[in-house]
Structure formats: C-alpha cells, structure tokens
Amino acid sequence: MTTxxxxxxxxxADDEPLARAGLRHLLQGIDWLECVGEADDGPAVVAAVQRLQPEVVLLDIEMPGYSGIDVLRQLSSPVPRIVFTTAHAEHAVAAFELGALDYLLKPFGAARLTAALSRVRASLGEPLPPALDRYGEMLSNGPMQRLFVRSGRNIQPISVADVHRFEAVGDYVTAHTSRGEHLLHLALSRLEARLDSQLFAQIHRAHIVNLDQVARFRRELDGRLTAVLRSGAELPVSKSKAQVFRKLAR
Structure with missing residues (x-):
C-alpha cells in the first residue's frame, strides 16, 4: 500500500462538472494518487498549478479562458506531467502524443486511465520532455520540420524530410520511412495542411508523397497515372490530381 x-x-482540470466528478471517482481507485484540487477554466488551472504544485495534471484540451495549449504556455518551472483529455476524436491526434505524456479520449474507463497514469508514474524522476517545444512544432504557422512518434515508453523525433510517403489507414496515417513505419493519430487532411507544399504533394485521397522520393509518374494504358517511388512503392494518382502531374509522367 502506498503511504x-x-x-x-x-x-x-475540466470545465464540465460531470467530467470532473467522473475523474474524481476513477482516481479514488488508484491508491498511489492524491487528488489535490480541481479547476474549471484555463486561468484557474494556471493558478491552481502554481498554488498546489501537482506532479500531474489531467487537462481538458478545450477550456474557457485558455486552451490546454495556452495553459502549457503559461506554466513556469517546475512544469507538471500533463495528460490531456478530450471528448473530440479529431483532437486525439499526434499533437497530443507529441506534447503530452499521454492523452485520454472521452469516454474512457478505469483501465485506460490507470494505464496512462502508470506511464506517468514510471516517468517521474526522469527529465521532463520538452512538451511545449514539441507543441510549437504543431502550432506554428510554418511547415512542420519534425514529427514525434511514440515508440514504447519513448518519444522518437523523425525529420519530416525523411518520410517517403504518408498513407491514410482508416482514421490514422502511416508515415513510411527507410527505417520503418510509424502510426500517427491524425487525419491525412490535417497533416497535409502542415506539410511543405514544395516537398510534399497529395496525389490521392489516401496518399501524400515526398516529391524527392518519386522516381517517375508512369502513364498507364488506360490513361491513369501511377507514382513510382524510389523505394519501389507504386501509388495511384487520382483523376483530380492527375492534371497537375501529367506533364511529369514519362
């Protein structure tokens, strides 16, 4: 028993009373935790962190006053471990994994919460990951230079330029590199908006390619185009994108 x-x-930290009550109830079943307080808007979160000095904050990404991102910007050292919570599937994306230790998609149960908090517990005493720096990569207006993907308990940085192609797989995206594949928890459309359009092109609703990795656009007998990558992968070019690339086919 933990003393x-x-x-x-x-x-x-959540603006919904029922959500806070649900978390309080779930936390009662974890004997190594102590709930020291609650906050229902962004400024209150910042004040509570400064006053109570928690080691972990269960932080709703969308709150009045400050968003979860804004809260991170306002916090001064020592910054607690952050586990984001959200009711919106579109927010449970790579950005959460990049900036926080974990995220929880509502509704979640005791098992999912316990798993996330166990990772937090294992990380205590280790250097805090530069969460805000990683969020800055996602929030800046310019093209992303790096992705951060989860590898076991670790966060692994990947240069975007090293990605050969991105492939939509259901609600997720697989980043293909020469060293392997990495699953990203975001929609292809959200990713496309943050890529350098001089280097990456969406050739199909399911495919974005690194143009430096395209060996050629091959014209098929039926008039369709196929992107042939240096890796040997062959990807279809949609009719709506074919006009853009047709002059490159050979």
Whole structure:
C-alpha cells in the first residue's frame, strides 16, 4: 500500500462538472494518487498549478479562458506531467502524443486511465520532455520540420524530410520511412495542411508523397497515372490530381 508521504499529487482540470466528478471517482481507485484540487477554466488551472504544485495534471484540451495549449504556455518551472483529455476524436491526434505524456479520449474507463497514469508514474524522476517545444512544432504557422512518434515508453523525433510517403489507414496515417513505419493519430487532411507544399504533394485521397522520393509518374494504358517511388512503392494518382502531374509522367 502506498503511504501518504509518497502519494503523487494530481490536479483535475475540466470545465464540465460531470467530467470532473467522473475523474474524481476513477482516481479514488488508484491508491498511489492524491487528488489535490480541481479547476474549471484555463486561468484557474494556471493558478491552481502554481498554488498546489501537482506532479500531474489531467487537462481538458478545450477550456474557457485558455486552451490546454495556452495553459502549457503559461506554466513556469517546475512544469507538471500533463495528460490531456478530450471528448473530440479529431483532437486525439499526434499533437497530443507529441506534447503530452499521454492523452485520454472521452469516454474512457478505469483501465485506460490507470494505464496512462502508470506511464506517468514510471516517468517521474526522469527529465521532463520538452512538451511545449514539441507543441510549437504543431502550432506554428510554418511547415512542420519534425514529427514525434511514440515508440514504447519513448518519444522518437523523425525529420519530416525523411518520410517517403504518408498513407491514410482508416482514421490514422502511416508515415513510411527507410527505417520503418510509424502510426500517427491524425487525419491525412490535417497533416497535409502542415506539410511543405514544395516537398510534399497529395496525389490521392489516401496518399501524400515526398516529391524527392518519386522516381517517375508512369502513364498507364488506360490513361491513369501511377507514382513510382524510389523505394519501389507504386501509388495511384487520382483523376483530380492527375492534371497537375501529367506533364511529369514519362
């Protein structure tokens, strides 16, 4: 049994009273945690962190006053571990994994919460990942230079220029590199908006290619185009995109 002196201090930050009550209930089943307070808007989160010094914050990404991102910007050292929560599937994307230790997509149960908090517990005492720096990569207006993907308990940086192609797989995206494949929890359309249009092109609703990795656009007998990558992958070019690339086919 964890003693009181070793309890990990947790702050609940959510603007919905029912969500806060649900988290309080779930946290009662974790004997190594102590819920030290709650906050229902962004400024209140910042004030509570400064006053209560929690080691972990369960932070709703969309709150009045400050968003979860804005809260991170406002926090001064020492910054607690952040586990984001959200009710919106489109927000449970790579950005969460990039900037936070974990994320929880509502509704979640005790098992999912316990798994996320266990990762937090294992990370305590280790250097805090530069969360805001990684978020800056996602929030800046310019093209992304790096992606950060989860590899076990670690966060692995990948240069976007090293990605040969991105492929939509259901609600996710697979980034293909020479060293392997990495699953990203975001929609292809969201990713496309943050890529350098001089280097990457969406050739199909399911495919974005690195133009430096395209060996040629091959014209098929039926008039369609196929993008042939240096890796040997062959990808279809949609009719709506074919006009753009037709002059490159040979």
């Amino acid at each position: 009181e002196s070793t309890l990990v201090r947790v702050l609940i």
